[in-house]
Amino acid sequence: MSEQAKIEKIFNDELIPAHIRERMEELRRKGKIVPDERLIKRPSHIEGIRRAGAVNTGVLDAVAAQIHEGMSTQEIDDIVTAYTHEHNGICAPYHFEGYPKSVCTSINEEVCHGIPAKHRKLHNGDIVNVDCTTIVDGYYADASRMFMIGTVTPQRKRLVEETMKCLEIGIAAAQPWACIGDIGYAIAQYAKKQGYSVVRDLGGHGVGIGFHEDPFVAHVGKKGTGMVLVPGMVITIEPMINIGTANVEIDPYNGWTIYTRDGKDSAQWEHTILITETGNEILTY
Ligand code: MF3
Ligand code: CO
Ligand code: CO
Numbered sequence: 001m002s003e004q005a006k007i008e009k010i011f012n013d014e015l016i017p018a019h020i021r022e023r024m025e026e027l028r029r030k031g032k033i034v035p036d037e038r039l040i041k042r043p044s045h046i047e048g049i050r051r052a053g054a055v056n057t058g059v060l061d062a063v064a065a066q067i068h069e070g071m072s073t074q075e076i077d078d079i080v081t082a083y084t085h086e087h088n089g090i091c092a093p094y095h096f097e098g099y100p101k102s103v104c105t106s107i108n109e110e111v112c113h114g115i116p117a118k119h120r121k122l123h124n125g126d127i128v129n130v131d132c133t134t135i136v137d138g139y140y141a142d143a144s145r146m147f148m149i150g151t152v153t154p155q156r157k158r159l160v161e162e163t164m165k166c167l168e169i170g171i172a173a174a175q176p177w178a179c180i181g182d183i184g185y186a187i188a189q190y191a192k193k194q195g196y197s198v199v200r201d202l203g204g205h206g207v208g209i210g211f212h213e214d215p216f217v218a219h220v221g222k223k224g225t226g227m228v229l230v231p232g233m234v235i236t237i238e239p240m241i242n243i244g245t246a247n248v249e250i251d252p253y254n255g256w257t258i259y260t261r262d263g264k265d266s267a268q269w270e271h272t273i274l275i276t277e278t279g280n281e282i283l284t285y
Contacts, residue, residue: 003138007045007209014042020231020277023177032179033227035215040232041208046274048139049208049234053272053283055089056134056141063130069122069150073105076130077116084134092133092140092211099256104131104144111199111240111248111258111266124150127160129268133211142207142236143284144270155243156265162194163241163267170219170237171273174280179228184221187239197246199266202258204236207272231277238270 001009016024016037028034041049062083063076080103084091091102099115106114106129107122114120114129122128131144146160166187173186191198204217215227219239229235244264251257260266274281 007138010042010044016040027228035230041234050283052134052136052139053141055087055136056132056143057284059083059132060145067147069124071122072118073116073120074118076105077101077103090135092135108265109260109263113256113258122149125152127156140207141272141284146267159267164269166191166239167269176231176275180215180226181221182223184218185223188220191241197242199240201248204238207236208234229275231275233275236270236272240268242266
C-alpha cells in the first residue's frame with residue numbers, strides 16, 4: 001500500500017471521539033466555523049507527524065551546531081539535505097511549486113523564502129532564519145529558528161528574542177475550543193506593545209498530511225473569530241515580526257523571496273503544534 005493510501009485508510013479506521021464530534025456539532029449550530037473532519041488528525045497520523053517532527057528538530061539542531069560566520073547559505077542547504085536523507089526524510093521545499101532548494105534561509109530584511117546560494121555568505125552581525133520542513137513516511141513537520149551571527153546589534157538581538165516571545169504567546173493562545181483569531185490577537189497585541197509590526201500577507205497553516213493545509217493562521221486577528229481549534233488539529237504558528245513597516249514585497253527575479261518594503265529587519269520563529277484536549281503539544285521540539 002502506498003504511503004498516501006495508508007494515511008487515507010486511517011481516516012476510516014480511527015474515528016473522531018464521539019464527545020469531540022458532538023461538541024463540534026453544537027458549535028456548528030451556533031454558527032461557529034468548525035473544521036472539516038479531514039483536518040482532525042487521528043492517533044496514527046499524529047504518531048507519523050511526531051516522527052517527522054523529531055527528524056525536523058534534528059535537522060535544525062545540526063544547522064545550529066554548524067552555522068558560522070563566513071559560511072554560505074548553500075552550505076546550510078547541504079547540511080539540511082545530508083541530515084534529512086541520512087534519517088530517511090525528504091526535504092519538503094525541494095521542487096515544491098518550483099522552489100529550487102531544500103530549505104529557506106532568510107537574512108536581515110528578508111522576511112521569508114530566502115533561497116540558499118553559494119555566493120550568499122553569512123556576515124558578522126547578520127540575523128538569519130532557517131526554515132525546514134521534513135517529510136517522513138508521507139507526514140510533514142515544519143519549523144524555523146533564528147540564528148545570530150557573531151556580534152549583532154542590541155536592536156537585532158531584541159527583535160530576535162521578542163519574535164520568539166511572540167511565537168510562545170501565540171502557542172499559549174492556541175487552546176482547544178479557542179479559535180484562530182485568538183492566536184493572532186495575542187501575537188499582534190504583544191508585538192505592538194514592543195513597537196513592532198506583524199506581517200499580514202503570510203501566515204501559519206494546517207500541516208501534517210500536506211505541506212500547507214487549512215486553516216490559514218494569521219498572526220493578527222480578533223478574539224473569538226475564525227475557525228475553532230479542535231483537539232487533533234495540527235497547525236503551524238510562525239510570526240514574522242518587523243522593526244518598521246508590516247508591508248512586504250516579493251523578489252521580482254526569483255519570484256520567492258519576501259522582503260520588508262522599507263528594507264528594515266524582520267525575524268521569524270516557527271513550530272508545528274498539536275491541539276490536544278487539555279492544551280497543545282509542540283511537535284517540533
Ligand atoms: N516552510 C515554509 C512555511 O513555513 C514554506 C516554504 S515554501 C518553500 O510555510 F517552497 F519556499 F519552501
Ligand atoms: Co516553515
Ligand atoms: Co510553515
